[in-house]
Amino acid sequence: MNSLADSLKRTTWNLFSGNQLTFGPGAIGTLTGVLHREKTKRVLVVSDQALVTAGIVSQAELAIQSAGTAMHVFSDGEVEPSTSTVETLVAAANEFQPDLFVALGGGSNMDLAKAAAAAFGGDGEVRALFGFDQAPQRDVKLVCIPTTAGTGSEVTHSAILKESSTGKKAAILSQRIRPDVAIVDPQLTISCPPQVTAESGIDALTHAIEAYLVRNFFSFSEDLDHGLPYEGSHPLGDMYAEKAIRLIGRNLKRVIDDPDDLAARSGMALAATLAGAAFSSCGVSLAHALEYPLGANYQCSHGVGNGIVLPGVMHFWSETRQARLAKIATFLGVEQAEKMQVPEAAQSAIQWVMTVREQIGLPTGLVAVGGKREDIPDLAAAAMSLQRLLDLSPKTPTVEDLKAILEASV
Ligand SMILES: [Fe+2]
Numbered sequence: 001m002n003s004l005a006d007s008l009k010r011t012t013w014n015l016f017s018g019n020q021l022t023f024g025p026g027a028i029g030t031l032t033g034v035l036h037r038e039k040t041k042r043v044l045v046v047s048d049q050a051l052v053t054a055g056i057v058s059q060a061e062l063a064i065q066s067a068g069t070a071m072h073v074f075s076d077g078e079v080e081p082s083t084s085t086v087e088t089l090v091a092a093a094n095e096f097q098p099d100l101f102v103a104l105g106g107g108s109n110m111d112l113a114k115a116a117a118a119a120f121g122g123d124g125e126v127r128a129l130f131g132f133d134q135a136p137q138r139d140v141k142l143v144c145i146p147t148t149a150g151t152g153s154e155v156t157h158s159a160i161l162k163e164s165s166t167g168k169k170a171a172i173l174s175q176r177i178r179p180d181v182a183i184v185d186p187q188l189t190i191s192c193p194p195q196v197t198a199e200s201g202i203d204a205l206t207h208a209i210e211a212y213l214v215r216n217f218f219s220f221s222e223d224l225d226h227g228l229p230y231e232g233s234h235p236l237g238d239m240y241a242e243k244a245i246r247l248i249g250r251n252l253k254r255v256i257d258d259p260d261d262l263a264a265r266s267g268m269a270l271a272a273t274l275a276g277a278a279f280s281s282c283g284v285s286l287a288h289a290l291e292y293p294l295g296a297n298y299q300c301s302h303g304v305g306n307g308i309v310l311p312g313v314m315h316f317w318s319e320t321r322q323a324r325l326a327k328i329a330t331f332l333g334v335e336q337a338e339k340m341q342v343p344e345a346a347q348s349a350i351q352w353v354m355t356v357r358e359q360i361g362l363p364t365g366l367v368a369v370g371g372k373r374e375d376i377p378d379l380a381a382a383a384m385s386l387q388r389l390l391d392l393s394p395k396t397p398t399v400e401d402l403k404a405i406l407e408a409s410v
Pocket residue numbers: 151203206207288302
């Protein structure tokens with residue numbers, strides 16, 4: 001323990017980011033230029049069978065062929081990638097010897113590629129990367145191209161994997177796994193089915209809202225030599241989160257009502273990336289902590305789990321972060337929010353989330369995913385072990401608090 005550091009409150013904050021973000025319809029075509037600039041010789045594409053079938057992988061292949069670069073396509077990506085799939089991908093990389101990875105897909109494919117790119121060149125042992133700041137310097141460049149508007153993984157420093165032996169999720173958190181280039185092409189999300197669109201959208205909203213409501217950076221003790229996995233809220237993170245929430249407020253329902261609306265798809269794609277930038281700097285907290293055991297116990301998707309607990313978490317923070325919640329109501333476009341008293345506006349933000357969650361067809365409670373009231377003590381205990389996420393909470397939760405949030409989310 002460093003007593004000097006412990007006695008100091010932070011006065012500084014950091015914003016880490018990748019080298020390049022390219023955004024806009026048709027952006028996937030700019031991959032050719034990236035490969036030229038990087039003098040890439042061998043590209044390993046990481047995707048999945050569904051995207052091969054949908055013809056999206058062939059769009060990336062076309063851009064890579066235009067650069068005259070050798071290519072290998074790994075199309076065995078899976079929902080919630082396991083450590084053994086990472087090992088299979090690392091073995092493929094060892095055989096092909098790429099100098100650049102292109103991840104194409106949702107958060108699952110991107111996290112798979114981020115983990116494998118980190119393990120490639122080392123001893124390939126992915127479990128050694130779990131936790132904060134365990135990833136070695138990468139030997140290969142990494143380009144991420146999302147096909148959903150949700151995780152923001154194309155700009156974040158995290159990768160979530162499923163431990164093959166236990167089925168439990170574990171995170172790699174390291175600035176060294178942040179992608180070098182994010183190519184965000186909203187056209188790629190047009191074919192995303194409504195269910196995935198809704199789940200991804202609520203995940204992005206959860207990122208933005210949690211990043212905006214987590215503890216302030218200056219409430220943390222200074223860590224002089226090691227840095228922190230998350231900074232707490234800070235001005236630039238607030239800016240990203242606010243813009244993301246505004247875009248989601250305008251566009252989430254629109255992309256469900258009209259999946260072909262490119263302007264709405266563009267709004268959600270930008271929102272997801274900005275929310276990723278916000279949370280991977282400021283942090284996420286209780287919604288994500290409570291979602292982990294939900295996903296593990298009921299096999300519901302990450303977005304569904306977040307959607308179930310988000311209103312309860314906002315309510316738990318509604319006094320501590322009342323002013324910020326009231327601003328969120330304005331950002332979301334709640335009618336007359338500016339004219340409301342602060343407590344009323346704060347409540348209206350929670351109500352907006354509950355209403356829209358239902359309108360876009362997501363489960364509204366634990367029971368809808370097979371949960372039971374008697375499961376709550378175990379779920380709360382499991383969430384209680386995720387200290388890194390709990391630390392970000394602006395109000396320190398007890399296990400009874402977590403149980404109460406889950407009770408309100410039945
Ligand atoms: Fe998330």
